[in-house]
Amino acid sequence: DTEVTQTPKHLVMGMTNKKSLKCEQHMGHRAMYWYKQKAKKPPELMFVYSYEKLSINESVPSRFSPECPNSSLLNLHLHALQPEDSALYLCASSFEAGGSGNEQFFGPGTRLTVL
Amino acid sequence: RKEVEQDPGPFNVPEGATVAFNCTYSNSASQSFFWYRQDCRKEPKLLMSVYSSGNEDGRFTAQLNRASQYISLLIRDSKLSDSATYLCVVIGLGTGFQKLVFGTGTRLLVSP
Numbered sequence: 001d002t003e004v005t006q007t008p009k010h011l012v013m014g015m016t017n018k019k020s021l022k023c024e025q026h027m028g029h030r031a032m033y034w035y036k037q038k039a040k041k042p043p044e045l046m047f048v049y050s051y052e053k054l055s056i057n058e059s060v061p062s063r064f065s066p067e068c069p070n071s072s073l074l075n076l077h078l079h080a081l082q083p084e085d086s087a088l089y090l091c092a093s094s095f096e097a098g099g100s101g102n103e104q105f106f107g108p109g110t111r112l113t114v115l
Numbered sequence: 116r117k118e119v120e121q122d123p124g125p126f127n128v129p130e131g132a133t134v135a136f137n138c139t140y141s142n143s144a145s146q147s148f149f150w151y152r153q154d155c156r157k158e159p160k161l162l163m164s165v166y167s168s169g170n171e172d173g174r175f176t177a178q179l180n181r182a183s184q185y186i187s188l189l190i191r192d193s194k195l196s197d198s199a200t201y202l203c204v205v206i207g208l209g210t211g212f213q214k215l216v217f218g219t220g221t222r223l224l225v226s227p
């Protein structure tokens with residue numbers, strides 16, 4: 001199984017809503033990532049989890065709150081988002097977070113629209 | 116200067132053509148290099164890793180030139196299904212974690 005799955009595929013939320021994005025992989029990967037991608041731009045790294053611990057937060061606003069309940073799951077909790085947060089949110093995983101040569105595999109993404 | 120630079124294109128080529136993309140990177144300590152392919156409104160998918168010795172996978176050939184700090188991707192016998200954005204991706208050494216640095220992507224359009 002070389003798949004990263006994400007739910008939901010699409011999400012529309014108001015600025016006062018609280019919602020969560022979910023990501024799952026069963027490849028035994030120990031590193032998981034959240035990226036944000038705006039139209040016609042490359043993905044931008046948000047968070048890195050290594051062995052279920054948050055390793056990197058790329059200065060992401062606190063209205064985005066990641067959580068790694070176990071080695072296969074990664075959540076992104078959303079609260080009080082702004083319209084400019086509308087984007088494609090991609091989850092990825094790799095065997096390890098450090099070292100070289102560890103390819104990252106991406107999930108299909110959640111397309112988020114904030115009204 | 117951007118860490119990873121690519122010509123955004125688009126490259127418009129007919130079916131069967133050979134097309135080449137280049138990518139330059141600024142961090143000489145970079146250790147791992149990849150080409151990803153991204154279709155419109157889809158996730159990036161790993162196309163191939165790039166090694167110093169060069170590597171080939173069917174119609175695709177990737178090369179790395181460390182001295183000049185550039186990476187290339189050659190696509191032979193282009194198919195309509197090759198139409199996509201090709202992302203050059205670099206991983207730096209010493210960051211302690213695997214931070215992918217993406218180029219802005221090169222758009223390829225293959226026409227009948």
